[in-house]
Amino acid sequence: MITLTAGEIALLLGGEIYCDKDLLVSKAPVFDSRKATPGCIFLALKGESVDGHDYAADAYRAGAMFSLTTRRIDGPCIVVDDVIEALSILAAFVRKRLTGLTVIGITGSQGKTSTKDLLSHMLSSVAPTVAPAGSFNNDLGLPITLLECDIDTKYCILEMGARHKGDIARLCKIAQPDIAVVLTVGSAHLGEFGSVEAIAQTKSELVQTLQPDGIAILGSYDSYTPAMASLHTGRVINFGTGCEVRAAEIEIREGRPHFDLVTPSGRDAVGMRLVGEHHIANALAAAAVGTALELPIEVISSALSTAENSSKWRMEIHDLFGLLLINDAYNANPESMTAALRSLVLFAQERGGQSWAFLGKMHELGESSDARHAAIGTLAQEIGIDHLVAIAAPEYGASQGAMITHHYASIDECITMTEHFSAGDVVLVKASRSEGFEVLAQKLESMWLDKSGVES
Numbered sequence: 182m183i184t185l186t187a188g189e190i191a192l193l194l195g196g197e198i199y200c201d202k203d204l205l206v207s208k209a210p211v212f213d214s215r216k217a218t219p220g221c222i223f224l225a226l227k228g229e230s231v232d233g234h235d236y237a238a239d240a241y242r243a244g245a246m247f248s249l250t251t252r253r254i255d256g257p258c259i260v261v262d263d264v265i266e267a268l269s270i271l272a273a274f275v276r277k278r279l280t281g282l283t284v285i286g287i288t289g290s291q292g293k294t295s296t297k298d299l300l301s302h303m304l305s306s307v308a309p310t311v312a313p314a315g316s317f318n319n320d321l322g323l324p325i326t327l328l329e330c331d332i333d334t335k336y337c338i339l340e341m342g343a344r345h346k347g348d349i350a351r352l353c354k355i356a357q358p359d360i361a362v363v364l365t366v367g368s369a370h371l372g373e374f375g376s377v378e379a380i381a382q383t384k385s386e387l388v389q390t391l392q393p394d395g396i397a398i399l400g401s402y403d404s405y406t407p408a409m410a411s412l413h414t415g416r417v418i419n420f421g422t423g424c425e426v427r428a429a430e431i432e433i434r435e436g437r438p439h440f441d442l443v444t445p446s447g448r449d450a451v452g453m454r455l456v457g458e459h460h461i462a463n464a465l466a467a468a469a470v471g472t473a474l475e476l477p478i479e480v481i482s483s484a485l486s487t488a489e490n491s492s493k494w495r496m497e498i499h500d501l502f503g504l505l506l507i508n509d510a511y512n513a514n515p516e517s518m519t520a521a522l523r524s525l526v527l528f529a530q531e532r533g534g535q536s537w538a539f540l541g542k543m544h545e546l547g548e549s550s551d552a553r554h555a556a557i558g559t560l561a562q563e564i565g566i567d568h569l570v571a572i573a574a575p576e577y578g579a580s581q582g583a584m585i586t587h588h589y590a591s592i593d594e595c596i597t598m599t600e601h602f603s604a605g606d607v608v609l610v611k612a613s614r615s616e617g618f619e620v621l622a623q624k625l626e627s628m629w630l631d632k633s634g635v636e637s
Contacts, residue, residue, distance in 0.1 A: 182209045182328045183275055187247055190222075191259045193274055194267045200247045200257030209328040210249070210268060211240070212321065219244030224264050226321075227251070265320055272324035273355045279330055284356050285470060288341040288349055288387050289364025289400070290380065291517045292463045293318065295455070296364060298491045299467040300338050303484035307476065308335035318342035323352050343383045344373045353390035360473055361387040361413075362398045362466055366405040367516040371547045381405035388412045398469045402462060418473055420465040426472055428461050436498075436528045438464070442482050444472045449482035454489055456496045456507070458527075459520035496524070499626060502633045503604030505532060506626055509611040510618035513543045515553050518611060519560060525609040526564050534605030535567040539595065539621060541612025542574045551576050558586065570595055572612070572621070592621045599628040 188202030208221035214236040217223055223240035225233035225248045237248040237256055247257035249264050261267040276284070285300065287293050301312035311334050313326040318340035330337050339356050343349045366381040374380045388397045388409045397413045400406045401421030410417045420426040428440040429448070436456045442449050442464075453460055464485045471481040490497060497508040505528055509521050522538060529536035538561055546553050554576030561569050562581035569586045571577040572595050580586040589595035602608070608625060612618040 182207060183278055183331055187257075187259065190271065194249075194259065194261050194270055196249075196259040196261040196267065197253075198259050199253055200259070204246045204257070206246050209325055210271075211245070211325075214240040214243065214245075217241075217243035217245040221245050223248040224268060225250040225254070225258075226264055268324045269320065269355050272327045273357075275328055275330070276355065276357055279332065279334070281332070282330055282334055282337055283360065283474070284327075284337045284339060284358045285360040285362065286339050286341050286353065286356060286358035286387050287362040287364070287466075288343070288384050289362075289406075290367030290384075291514060291520075292364045292459070292466070293340045293342070295460060295495065296362065296463040296466045297338050297340050299455075299463055299485060299488050300470055302488040302491075303467055303471055303476075303481060304336045304338070304474075306484055307480065309333050310336040310338065312338040313340060319348075320352070324355055327356060341387060343386075346374075346379065346383050347386070349383055349386040350390060353387060358387065358391065358395065360396045360398060360470060361391050362470060363387060363406050363409060364400050364462065364466055365402045365516070367403070367514060371545065371549060373545055373547075375547065377405070381409075385409045385412055391415065396473045398466060398473065400462060400466065416473075418469045420469040421462065424465075426465050426469040428465060431458075431461065433458055433527055435531060436524055442468055442478065442485070444468060444478055444481070446472065447478045449478045451482045451485045453485060454487070456490075456498055457520055457524040459517070459524075496521070499622075501626060501629055504602055504629050504633075505607045506622065506629075507607065507609045508619065508622040509609060510614075510616075510622055512614045513541070513611050514613075515543065515546075515557060518543060518557050521609055521611050522557070522561055522566060523564060525607055526566065528607040529567070532605045532607060534603060534607060536565070537568045537570060537598070537602070537606060537608040538566050539570045539572065539598075539608065539610045539618070539625070540574060540577060541572050541616035541618055542576070544613040544615060554578075568598075570598055572616075572618075574612075592618075592624065596621070596624045596628055599625055599632060602629060602632075 184207045187204040191198035210222040212224040217240040223245040250258045304310040311329045341349050341352050389412050393415045397417045427443050431440040438461045439452045442451045468481050495511050499506040558577035562584040571588050610622040
């Protein structure tokens with residue numbers, strides 16, 4: 182963060198200051214008192230069960246210069262009407278001060294975090310880069326990430342999530358992105374928006390806020406995203422099949438994509454370390470950003486080939502003494518579920534064992550929820566999944582064709598299925614985040630290792 186005094190911040194926010202106005206702030210704000218460090222601001226957020234005001238003293242003892250609060254506390258603070266709004270004002274101010282910073286905004290129904298991780302790996306190899314940890318993509322996470330930038334930062338990568346119309350436009354007002362990346366429009370949060378058209382309109386807010394000299398980078402994996410080009414008067418780069426940035430000679434080896442990256446500047450080989458064919462689209466999005474920034478294609482292809490999985494519970498591969506466990510428990514929607522199941526089949530074919538899909542509910546699908554779950558059950562049968570294990574999700578349906586469907590009411594009940602695992606089998610664990618399937622992955626791993634006589 183650029184260095185500011187408490188007095189400057191209070192004046193900017195219109196807050197009441199109850200600390201030394203000459204205190205210097207040089208670190209991005211935190212909202213967890215345990216993460217406070219010397220030079221930061223503590224955000225006293227009030228939630229349903231926890232009030233940050235009660236932890237301001239802990240943050241101060243850990244080095245926080247003062248707290249942003251909504252009431253006066255016994256300690257240094259600046260009192261504002263709304264802490265989140267104050268944070269947004271501060272971030273927008275700092276963004277305007279950092280004239281040498283290039284901000285890249287990413288949105289889409291799936292792939293935001295993986296694309297962010299690929300981009301961070303690529304851009305960090307050429308210049309100081311800031312990117313959020315995990316999926317820090319809302320009114321709290323985006324401003325904090327932006328405030329981590331200082332005068333030396335060249336690139337800032339920001340994820341932009343949305344649950345309502347106007348959410349992305351509000352984030353863009355803070356971030357003022359130079360490059361807008363829209364990956365795809367799908368059915369994630371369909372229950373919140375009501376229609377895919379409404380989702381597309383919200384995602385397009387990122388493109389609409391670009392200045393004429395900004396660059397829009399658009400995927401070609403649905404009919405809505407390419408059409409967003411009409412909303413921008415400046416440069417547009419499309420990525421995907423038949424586009425300006427594309428993949429040729431695609432092969433999947435041990436579940437990992439290998440292809441020739443083709444851009445206007447040439448062609449170079451990429452061998453990804455990430456698992457799943459769906460990562461090709463994410464890689465092409467990152468490559469399109471590299472193309473927009475005029476990075477050499479060799480730098481782009483090398484970064485795509487060396488990037489590791491840096492976000493937990495996303496297609497994590499655990500090779501467990503004969504059993505391969507794919508932990509993709511972070512989240513789920515019909516598109517990401519389809520991609521994960523296809524990867525599962527490829528792994529099982531290569532290893533010669535059976536495929537086991539432990540699936541939980543996909544949330545926020547609205548009135549189409551039952552039909553979309555049933556469609557995933559049908560897809561699993563069509564692509565050759567051997568066992569679909571549905572946990573508290575009867576919507577996946579009954580056994581179809583050669584596929585056997587097992588239904589269980591809870592995680593604790595289904596872990597007995599490990600008795601039927603054999604060496605060479607491949608297991609996928611996937612559900613929406615709130616289902617807590619990382620616990621299931623841990624239990625399956627522990628049970629298998631016990632069965633194999635290995636200490637976990």
